[in-house]
């Protein structure tokens with residue numbers, strides 16, 4: 439584990455190092471997305487996937503799937519288990535290269551060979567398991583792999599006070615109310631852990647934030663907490679990709695909705711083009727639900 443550079447006391451450290459437990463969430467700085475400003479052209483999408491396909495052995499995980507992610511917007515990816523959601527975000531995150539189709543970042547083809555390449559372009563991913571260390575303090579987890587240092591050369595030491603202060607300020611600035619940054623990460627609720635992971639990505643300069651089912655294991659109230667931080671990240675200008683199988687979590691916060699079913703796209707919709715009811719029906723496979731309701735209904739009892 440290595441700190442990068444030798445920032446002065448209290449300075450913002452550079453991005454986390456690759457690998458190790460810190461990889462669950464990380465980010466990097468990058469140029470502003472609105473580079474086409476002044477040319478009269480709309481800026482290119484932050485991230486864009488065109489007709490991407492991916493197979494694993496005989497399994498077609500994705501077939502001709504397209505999606506766009508813009509800065510300051512939330513793109514939701516919805517689908518049941520096995521729909522290909524994680525495969526799609528692993529393409530965005532540089533874990534997999536698509537077998538066919540294209541992946542563009544800032545309008546230019548991305549040729550990522552590792553998640554590190556994506557991180558270097560400001561594409562941060564928070565995976566479901568978060569990859570944090572439960573017995574370590576909140577502030578240590580926040581800086582895993584990117585500890586702020588004091589001094590130079592062999593005399594560099596970990597700036598503990600600066601790290602604590604930075605974490606406290608960063609959490610407060612996002613409205614995250616954690617009593618004590620010294621408490622072990624494992625004592626936080628699931629929603630708080632997700633929130634810390636989001637704050638961490640924002641702190642390290644993410645432009646795109648990819649969240650794989652951050653609300654799926656949470657109760658209603660906790661899910662609401664996480665949705666608020668997603669809105670905050672969006673309001674700070676990040677392009678957010680929010681993966682979920684719950685249309686009730688997606689609809690209030692989403693600007694765009696991509697629906698996946700067994701690896702194929704059921705369509706990409708802007709919010710104006712789809713109602714919550716339509717989204718729910720598409721997601722559940724309306725016909726399948728009706729069939730199920732029919733099956734589960736009580737058979738009519740014979741009259742005595």
Ligand SMILES: Nc1ncnc2c1ncn2[C@@H]1O[C@H](COP(=O)(O)OP(=O)(O)O)[C@@H](O)[C@H]1O
Nearest residue numbers: 494497499517518519520521522523524525526
């Ligand atoms: N590394 C892999 N090797 C083999 N099959 C995989 C791999 N990753 C995903 N799959 C398969 O691809 C399909 C889509 O999986 P996934 O993207 O994880 O779906 P979701 O996240 O929507 O539940 C599934 O059938 C899954 O078994």
Ligand SMILES: [Mg+2]
Nearest residue numbers: 523524525650
């Ligand atoms: Mg998944």
